[in-house]
Amino acid sequence: MNHTTTLQQIIEILKEGEAFILTTHKDPDGDGIGSMLALGEALRDSGKTVQLLLEESVPSPFDLLEGATGISQDLSNDMKWSGVFVLDCADEMRLGGLREHLSEIRPWINIDHHETNTGFGDINLVEPKASSTGELVYDVIKELGLPLNTIMAENLFAAIQTDTGSFRYENTTSRALRIAAEMVDLGVSPWQVTQKVMDGHELPRLKLLKLALETIELHHGGKIATIVLAKDMFEKSGAGKLDSERFVDFIRFIRGVEIAALIRQTGDGRFKFSLRSNNRVNVAQLAAVFGGGGHERAAGFDCEGDLGKLKESFMKEAVRFLNEKC
Numbered sequence: 001m002n003h004t005t006t007l008q009q010i011i012e013i014l015k016e017g018e019a020f021i022l023t024t025h026k027d028p029d030g031d032g033i034g035s036m037l038a039l040g041e042a043l044r045d046s047g048k049t050v051q052l053l054l055e056e057s058v059p060s061p062f063d064l065l066e067g068a069t070g071i072s073q074d075l076s077n078d079m080k081w082s083g084v085f086v087l088d089c090a091d092e093m094r095l096g097g098l099r100e101h102l103s104e105i106r107p108w109i110n111i112d113h114h115e116t117n118t119g120f121g122d123i124n125l126v127e128p129k130a131s132s133t134g135e136l137v138y139d140v141i142k143e144l145g146l147p148l149n150t151i152m153a154e155n156l157f158a159a160i161q162t163d164t165g166s167f168r169y170e171n172t173t174s175r176a177l178r179i180a181a182e183m184v185d186l187g188v189s190p191w192q193v194t195q196k197v198m199d200g201h202e203l204p205r206l207k208l209l210k211l212a213l214e215t216i217e218l219h220h221g222g223k224i225a226t227i228v229l230a231k232d233m234f235e236k237s238g239a240g241k242l243d244s245e246r247f248v249d250f251i252r253f254i255r256g257v258e259i260a261a262l263i264r265q266t267g268d269g270r271f272k273f274s275l276r277s278n279n280r281v282n283v284a285q286l287a288a289v290f291g292g293g294g295h296e297r298a299a300g301f302d303c304e305g306d307l308g309k310l311k312e313s314f315m316k317e318a319v320r321f322l323n324e325k326c
Contacts, residue, residue, distance in 0.1 A: 017082025030162025090114035116293025131176035134159025207237035
């Protein structure tokens with residue numbers, strides 16, 4: 001089903017329904033939160049009842065976005081819901097505990113831009129060429145014929161900005177820039193949004209970065225770089241798990257590196273690999289080997305076991321992917 005037809009299906013559901021739940025993946029990022037807040041504001045403006053729902057509280061710094069205080073962790077059972085919008089989520093398993101809580105509410109409308117999206121929704125608006133889910137939410141709002149207010153504009157800008165790395169990554173398209181420019185015309189200050197969600201660092205983040213940089217390793221002639229974040233590093237620095245956002249870019253931008261991997265310990269014997277590539281390797285396909293997914297240049301996967309053996313297994317596949325591209 002093409003983009004236009006799917007979009008029209010979504011608009012019909014929105015016009016006919018009265019109450020909707022909006023959610024995104026666990027450990028949400030700026031695209032997921034910004035998309036939720038922008039679409040939620042638009043639906044309220046059109047007279048709908050909306051609940052913005054997360055499994056956990058809104059993580060810093062995204063709690064600073066306009067409307068973030070309206071996101072809850074408890075599903076209201078007093079409402080007859082017309083559907084669930086799952087935003088920026090490639091796989092329903094990434095909803096965590098919310099997956100079971102929302103399973104009886106239909107339809108699920110899956111809006112996402114990950115190329116590894118499993119198409120789990122009853123309706124799937126999935127466009128890997130889009131810079132962000134925020135870009136697709138912009139399409140929904142426009143198709144509804146609703147004017148954009150400052151709350152929608154800030155959150156759409158934040159969604160696009162965070163997923164394009166402040167308009168530096170390869171997914172920064174001319175369309176993404178045009179939408180961002182439109183948001184600026186509506187009153188968004190790029191500097192103020194950047195201060196909120198990109199550059200407002202606390203001291204514990206910098207202490208964590210210091211510890212992380214000491215673990216940098218280069219492999220395969222300097223084409224693969226790794227950095228490790230152990231649980232005790234978070235304890236020593238006083239940092240939270242989201243304080244490590246974008247640490248992988250420090251090694252990604254080492255000259256000669258093609259694949260960068262940040263390995264974060266998430267529990268006893270449990271790890272999350274966050275992958276980035278620069279030019280040749282599709283890390284979404286690399287992550288898929290280990291049950292993960294994502295984008296061509298940014299992906300990840302979770303795994304369990306001995307760290308040394310996990311790194312060895314990952315390195316073997318990473319080298320294979322590199323050799324196929326060289």
